[in-house]
Amino acid sequence: MMIAAYGLSKFFPVRGAFRATTSLKAVEDVGLKIQNEQVVGLVGESGSGKSTIGRCLIRLLNATDGEVLFDIPDSELADYEKARAAGATERLDEIADRFSLLRRSSSELRAVRRLVNIVFQDPYSSLNPRMKLSTIISEPMLSTRFCTRAEADIRARELLREVGLPEFFEDRFPHELSGGQRQRVAIARAISTNPKLLILDEPTSALDVSVQAQILNLLRGLREKYGMSMLLITHNIAVVAYLAEYVYVMYAGKIMEWGAKAKVLRDPQHPYTKALMSSVPVIGETKTRSILRGDPPNLIVPPLACRFHPRCPVAFEPCGWSAEEVAEDLEFLLTGKYYGTFGDGVSLTTEGERTIIIQGTTDVQRIQELVGLEKEDVRSLNGVQAIDVTDGTTVVRLYEPVEPEMYPSPDGREVKCLLFRADATATAENRAGLAL
Amino acid sequence: MPDALAIRDLHVQFHTRRGIYKALNGVDLALRRGEVLGIAGESGCGKTTLGLAVISLLPRNAAIASGQVVFDNKDLVNLSREYAERAGDRFRPRKHERVLRRVGKAMTPIRGRRISMVFQEPMTSLNPVLPIGFQVAEAVYVHDPALLARRVLARAKATSQDIRDLLTILQQTHGDEAAVKQFATDRGLVGIEEQVLHIWRRQDIHISRKEKAIRALGGQPMNLFERYVFERAAKTGAVPLQFDRLRLVYWLVRLSVLGYILVLLGRRARGILIKEGYRKGQEILTSLGIHHAERVVKMFPHELSGGMRQRVVIAIALANNPEIVIMDEPTSAVDVTVQAQILELVKQIRTSVSASFIVISHDLAVLAEVSDRIAIMYAGRIVEVAPTSEILQKPLHPYTQQLISAIPTLEGKSVEGIKGEVPDMRDPPSGCAFHPRCPFAFEKCNSVVPVDFRQGTDQLVACWLYEGK
Numbered sequence: 001m002m003i004a005a006y007g008l009s010k011f012f013p014v015r016g017a018f019r020a021t022t023s024l025k026a027v028e029d030v031g032l033k034i035q036n037e038q039v040v041g042l043v044g045e046s047g048s049g050k051s052t053i054g055r056c057l058i059r060l061l062n063a064t065d066g067e068v069l070f071d072i073p074d075s076e077l078a079d080y081e082k083a084r085a086a087g088a089t090e091r092l093d094e095i096a097d098r099f100s101l102l103r104r105s106s107s108e109l110r111a112v113r114r115l116v117n118i119v120f121q122d123p124y125s126s127l128n129p130r131m132k133l134s135t136i137i138s139e140p141m142l143s144t145r146f147c148t149r150a151e152a153d154i155r156a157r158e159l160l161r162e163v164g165l166p167e168f169f170e171d172r173f174p175h176e177l178s179g180g181q182r183q184r185v186a187i188a189r190a191i192s193t194n195p196k197l198l199i200l201d202e203p204t205s206a207l208d209v210s211v212q213a214q215i216l217n218l219l220r221g222l223r224e225k226y227g228m229s230m231l232l233i234t235h236n237i238a239v240v241a242y243l244a245e246y247v248y249v250m251y252a253g254k255i256m257e258w259g260a261k262a263k264v265l266r267d268p269q270h271p272y273t274k275a276l277m278s279s280v281p282v283i284g285e286t287k288t289r290s291i292l293r294g295d296p297p298n299l300i301v302p303p304l305a306c307r308f309h310p311r312c313p314v315a316f317e318p319c320g321w322s323a324e325e326v327a328e329d330l331e332f333l334l335t336g337k338y339y340g341t342f343g344d345g346v347s348l349t350t351e352g353e354r355t356i357i358i359q360g361t362t363d364v365q366r367i368q369e370l371v372g373l374e375k376e377d378v379r380s381l382n383g384v385q386a387i388d389v390t391d392g393t394t395v396v397r398l399y400e401p402v403e404p405e406m407y408p409s410p411d412g413r414e415v416k417c418l419l420f421r422a423d424a425t426a427t428a429e430n431r432a433g434l435a436l
Numbered sequence: 437m438p439d440a441l442a443i444r445d446l447h448v449q450f451h452t453r454r455g456i457y458k459a460l461n462g463v464d465l466a467l468r469r470g471e472v473l474g475i476a477g478e479s480g481c482g483k484t485t486l487g488l489a490v491i492s493l494l495p496r497n498a499a500i501a502s503g504q505v506v507f508d509n510k511d512l513v514n515l516s517r518e519y520a521e522r523a524g525d526r527f528r529p530r531k532h533e534r535v536l537r538r539v540g541k542a543m544t545p546i547r548g549r550r551i552s553m554v555f556q557e558p559m560t561s562l563n564p565v566l567p568i569g570f571q572v573a574e575a576v577y578v579h580d581p582a583l584l585a586r587r588v589l590a591r592a593k594a595t596s597q598d599i600r601d602l603l604t605i606l607q608q609t610h611g612d613e614a615a616v617k618q619f620a621t622d623r624g625l626v627g628i629e630e631q632v633l634h635i636w637r638r639q640d641i642h643i644s645r646k647e648k649a650i651r652a653l654g655g656q657p658m659n660l661f662e663r664y665v666f667e668r669a670a671k672t673g674a675v676p677l678q679f680d681r682l683r684l685v686y687w688l689v690r691l692s693v694l695g696y697i698l699v700l701l702g703r704r705a706r707g708i709l710i711k712e713g714y715r716k717g718q719e720i721l722t723s724l725g726i727h728h729a730e731r732v733v734k735m736f737p738h739e740l741s742g743g744m745r746q747r748v749v750i751a752i753a754l755a756n757n758p759e760i761v762i763m764d765e766p767t768s769a770v771d772v773t774v775q776a777q778i779l780e781l782v783k784q785i786r787t788s789v790s791a792s793f794i795v796i797s798h799d800l801a802v803l804a805e806v807s808d809r810i811a812i813m814y815a816g817r818i819v820e821v822a823p824t825s826e827i828l829q830k831p832l833h834p835y836t837q838q839l840i841s842a843i844p845t846l847e848g849k850s851v852e853g854i855k856g857e858v859p860d861m862r863d864p865p866s867g868c869a870f871h872p873r874c875p876f877a878f879e880k881c882n883s884v885v886p887v888d889f890r891q892g893t894d895q896l897v898a899c900w901l902y903e904g905k
Contacts, residue, residue, distance in 0.1 A: 045771035178857055208478040208798065213842035214853030235771065238844035242851065265846055279776035281801035282846065283828050291780055292773045295741035332640070339645035 001069070001077050002197050002229040003057060003101075003116075004033045006084065008066035010052050014300055025299050026052045027253045030066075031406070034197065039223060039230040041244030041261070043237055043276075047296060049253040050233045051121075054199045057231070058116045059101055059109060070112065071196065072099040114144040117190040121202035123182035127174040133160070134170035137189045146193045159188040163218060180211035184218065191222060197229045204239060216242055237280050241265055249273045252297050252307040255406070259413025269415045271315075272308045304353070305401035306418065312379065318418060320401035321383025323350035329380045330356065330396070338370055358394040367394065440760055440792040441467040441490065441551075446503030446513075448482075448489055448816075451527055455862040459485045461816040461869070463503070464888065467760065472786055472793040474803030474824070476839075477813035480858050483796045484556070486813070487762045489513065490794070491551050492543050496536055497529040507551065507760070515539045549579040552753040554763040558745035562737040568748050569733030572720060573713020575755040577675075584712040585669035586627030592663065594625050594654035602632060603647060611636045627670075628653065634719045640727075665705045675706065720751045723788075724781060743774035747781065754789060762794045767802055775802070782806050800843060804828055809894075812836045815859055815869035822895035832897040834874045868900070876901055 008030045011023035027049040034040045044050045055061040057068055069080065076095055083091040097103060104112060117140065120126035127136055137159055138152035147155065157167045163184040174182055183203065190198055203219070204212040220243060223230060232244050240247055240261070247265065248258040249272065257270040268274045278289045292311045297303050303310050305320025312319065331348045345360040358367070364387050371381045386397045406414040407421055448460040459482045467473050475483050488494050490505055492512055499520040505512040519535040520527060555561040563571060576584060594602075602619060609615040613633060620629040635649045658666075668674060689695035714733050721729040724747050737745060746766065753761050766782065767775040783806060786793060797803050803810050804824055811821040812833065820833040831837045838854045856873040859865050865872050871881040880900050889902040 045773060180857075208858075209800075210478060210839060210842045210854035212853075213844070213851040214855075216844065216851060217853060236844075237772070238846055241846045241848040242844045261848075275773060277846075279772045280846065281775075281779065281799070281805045283801050283804045283840070283843065286805075289776055289780070291777055295743055295774070296771075336641040336645060339642035339648075341642075 001072050001074055002034045002036050002038070003231075004069045004072065004077060005053075005057060006031055006067045006069075008032070008053065008056055008068065009064045010049070010056050010061060011064045022300055025253055025302055027056065027063075028302075030250075030253075030255050032057075032248060032255070032258075034229050034231060036196075037227045037229055038246065039232060039244045041232045041234065041240030041247045042250060043234060043240050043247060044250030045235060045296060047252075047299070048250045050235075050250055051201050053250075054118065054201050054231060054233045057101075058118060058197075058199060059104075060118070063102060066102075067096055068101040069096065069099040070101045071115065110144055113140070114146055114193045115195050116197045116199065117193065117195040118199040118201060119183075119186050119190045119203050122206050123179055123186050124206070126186055127182055129174050131173070132170065133172055133174070133185055136174070136185060137170075137192055140189060141192050144193055152192075155192065156188075159192055160185075162191075162222075163188045164214075178211075179207050180214060183207060183211075183215055187215075187218065187222070191226070191228075194226070195228060197231070199231045199233070201233045202235070203232075205234065205236065212239075219243060237265065237277070249276065252302060253299055254307055255416060256308065257413065257415045257417075258406075259409075259411070263411055263413055269409065269413070269420065270417050271312050271419075275311075275313070306404050306416075309379075314419070315379045316382050316418075317385070317399040318402040319383070320403075321380050321398055322353055322401075323356050323398060326380045326383050326396070326398060327356045329378050330358075333370060333374060333378065334358075334361075334367075341366055341370075354398045354400070356396040356398075358396065362389050362392060362394055364389055364394060367396075437469050439466040440469045440507075442504075442506040443486070443490070444504045444506065446486075446489060446505065447501035448485055448494065449499045449501050450495075451497045451499060451529060458861050458864055459498070459816055460489065460503075461864065462885075463813075463816070463818055465811060465818055465821065467792050467794060468809075470790065470792055471808040472782075472795060472806055474807030474810040475794060475796045475813060476798065476800050476803055476810060478839075478858055479798060480861070481813045482816040483798075483813055484764055485816075487553065487764050487794065487796055490760075490762060491547050491553050492516070492536075492539050493547075493553075496533040499523075499527050499532070507546070512543070512546070515542065545579075548575060548758075549756045550758055551760040551762070552756065552758040554749050554753045554761065554766055556765045557769050558742065558749045559737070559769070561749055562745060564737050566736070567733065568721075568735055568737065568740070569714035569717045570710065572717030572733070572748070572752050572755055573710050575752050576713050576716055577709055579756050580673070581675050581709055582670050582673040583627070584709045584716065585666040587631060587716070588627075588658075588708060588712050589663070589666050589670055590620070590625045590627035591631070591653050591656050592658040594623075594628055596651075596654055598623055598625060599651055599654040602628075603650060606632070606636055606650075631715075631719070634722070638722065661701055662705055662708065665702070666708075669709070675709075716755070717751065720755055721748070724751055724754075724785070741774075742770045743777055746770060746774075746778055750778075750781070750785070754785065754791075757789070758791055760794070761791050762796070764796045765798070766795065768797065768799070779805050800828070800840065812839065815861060815864055817869065817898065818896075819870070819899070820895070820897045822892075822897075826892065826895055832891055832895065832902060833870075833899050834876050834901070835870050868898075 008027060010027040011025055014022050014024050016022050030053060042050050042053065052061065056063040080092065080095045101112065134153060134156045137156040141147050141152040141155065142149060157170055160167055160169055165181060165184055204215050207215060216239065232240060234240060244261050246258065247261050249256045249264065251272050256272045257264060264273065265277065268277050275290050275292045278287060290313055294311050297307060297310065303320055304322050309315040309319035310325060327348045327350050334342050334346045342361050347359045349357050351357055367387055371384050375381045383398045384396055385399045388395055402418060404416045404418045406416050408414050409420060443463050443465045446460050446463040450457040450459055463486060477483050500513050500517040501520055502517065515535055516539055519532055605615055605619055611633060616629045616633060620626050631653060632650055635646050638646065690699055718729045718733050721732055726732055726747055767778050770778065779802065795803060795807055807824055809821060809823050810827050811818045812835065814835050820827060820836050827836065831840055841852045842854060844851050854873055859869055867882040867884050868886050871877040874881065886898045886900050888896045888898050891897055891902060
C-alpha cells in the first residue's frame, strides 16, 4: 500500500467574537487508501476539503487527528486494520511507529520528501519568478540530497525534454512561458526525485481545454513509464474519468462515496454523487437533472449527522434534522402556504436540539396532515417524530439523528449514507425513491 | 424580422507600451431576436473584448479601428471609431478618454437599460459596501425613475374600493395580465399591476395571505409635496429636485431657508424612490428563485454564497427589461452543482423574458445546454457559427473539430490537445490565424485571410477548405 489514512481530521482555528475561538472543520474523519501504482481521484466542490487532505497526507499541513501510514507492506496493513478494529493500542503504536508519516521528525521527513511530491493548482504562483527553470527543477533534488549539483543540472535538462519542452528553456524564467508550459515545468519539478507518490492538486483547472488535454496526456504517459501512484485532486469529473482508477467523492469535509471509477461515475449510489453527476453538462445530451437546492454548509457549525442532509432530495427521519431547520420550514408553511388554515398569531420557538414549541394553535391533526402532505417536497418535515399538546401549546418532537458511516456495498464500493445501512429495512421505499 | 444586434467587421486594437495588441480582427456576427447566442473560445481569443465593445465599456487604450455595432438602426461605436480613424498612428489614450466621455453620455439610455451585461466574477462586480437591494434599486432608479414614481403613486392613489375591484378581477380571470393592466389604466393606477401580479403569481403562500398582501398595497398616505414631485417624475422621468449637478444653483437654493427645506424634502422623496427600488428588487429576486428575498435585499454581498451572488448580478441585469443581455462567463466562478442551478435559471428566464442573450463561455458543454446557436472565436475572429446541434455534431472548421476533441468526457475517451500555442496578437500570423496549428493548412492559408463560406442551411465557416463546396 502506498499510503493509507485513517480518521484524518483537520480543524482550522477561527477567531470568533469576544476572542472565543471555534474551529472550521475542513476535514473530518476521512479514510483514504492508495495502492502502489494506482491513480486515485478525489472529487468535490470548492471548499469541500480536497486540497486540505492532499496537504495533510504529505504533511504540508499537520493533521489535527488521525493516522497516515506511508509505504507499508500489505500484510502489516492488514495487521494494523485488525488491531484498529480490536482496539489494541499497543500493536497500533508499534506499527504506526514504523510507518506513520505523522510521527516522523523533520529530518526524517526530508528522506520521505524524495518519495512524495506535489503539483500545485496555479502554475502562475507556484514557480518562483526569480529563478531560472533549471534552478526550479533541480531545487527538490538538491534539498533532499537526491544527487549532486552537476548531476542535477544534467537531469534538469532531461526532465525538460521528458515533459515536452526544449532543452534551451533551462535558462528561461517562468514569466516567459505560457500557462501550459509552466504547468509542464511544475510537473518536471515534481517528478525530479523519482517519487513513488505524486499529489496533483487541480493540475489543469487554470488551463484552457486544449492545453488541459496536452497535460492530461503527459500525465498519463508519465504514469505508464514510471508506474508511480497518483492522487488526483480536482473538481472536474471528466479529468478524473480520464486518468483515475478509483474515485473518492467528498462533500463538506467528509468522504461520501468511494469505489472503482466505472462504478462510481456510471452508477452513482450516494444521493450527492447522483446529483453531482447529473449536474455535469455533457455535450450532445439533454438530461433531466436533480438540481440541488441551496449551497454547501458552513463548516464552522456543520449540520448534524450527515452533512449533506439539508440539500438531500431523499433525506429521511434520522438524517440529522435539527429543531432550527425544521422550525424554519414549518413556520414558512404555517404562515405562508397554510395561512388559510392557521391564520395569524402562529409562532414557533425551538427548545434544545430536538423540540419545537408552536404557540397560537393546538390543531394537532391539521399539522400532522400538513406534515404528511408536504413531506415529499420539504424534506425537513421527515424529521418530525411526534406532535402533541401540553398545557395549551403544541410540542413537536424530532427523531434522534444517526451519524452515517461508510457502509460497504456488494460491488466493492463504500457509501456514507443511512440508506445503505445493512439493517435498513424500513428504508427500502426510500431507496426506491432514490431511483429518481 | 431585423436582427437584434449586428456586429460588422469589427476591429479593436489595444495600444499598450509593448505594442499594438490586435484583439478583434474583423468580427461579423448577428444576434437574432429572441435567441441565445453562445460565444466560445480559449482564453485570450477576444470573447470578453467583444462583449465589452457591444456595450461600449472598452478601456481608453482600445481603439476601434473599423467596423460597426448596429443596434436599433444606430451605430454604437461611431464616435470612438471616428476618433481612431482620425488619429490613425497618433492614437492617444488620453485624448480617447475625452471621446469616451461623450460615448458614455450617448450610451446612458442604452447601457444597463436596453443592453445589459452580467460580468465575470460576481464577487467583484457587486459593491461590497452597499446592500443587495440598493444595488438592484440603483439600476432601476438611474434608468427609469418614472417607473418607481408610478409604483409609489399607484399605491397612494388606490382606494380600498379599487383594491376590492382588483381582487374580484384577479379571481374572475385567474390573474390574467391583460385584464389587470386594463383595469390599472382605466382607474389611473398604472404601476400597481406588476406589484399585484407579482404577489398573485407567488407559489409559496396561501391565497388568503396573498389577498392580505394585496389589500396592504392600497391607501398609503402621501403629502401633497411628495405627490407633486412624484407626479412630475412619473410624467417626465426627471429625478426630483436633483441640484447636485449644478453646483451654483444648489448652493444659492440651499442658502435660503426655504431652499434648504426644499432640498431636504427632495432628498426624502428620492429616499422613497430608492425604497421602492428595494421592493422592485425583491420582486425580481423572488422571480429568480431566491427564498426570503425580503431578507436578502438587506444583506451585503459578502453574506451571500457564490450562487446567490450570481443570481443577484443576473437580477440587476434584468431589472430594466433589457432587449439584449450579455452574460460573460456566468458559471465559471461557481461549482458544478451551482452551475447546474444557474443553467436551469438561464433556461427559465429566456422563456419568461423577451430578450436576446449573448452567453460567453470557455466551456462548450455549458453553451451546448443553453444556446440556440454557437459562435467559435479564435484570435479575434469568428471562425464558425452554426446552430448548436450542428456545430457539435459536425464541426467544420479544423479549430472547432480539435477544440471538441480536446474535451474530456465522463466515458474517459482519449483526448487530443491542440498542438502549439495561441498566437501572440501583437504580431498575428498572416492569412488564417490558425494556419500554424492547423493540420490541413495549405499555401493559400498562410497568405490570404479566409472569408465566410455558407454550408448547409445555417452554418458559416471561415476556412479555405470549404471554398467552392
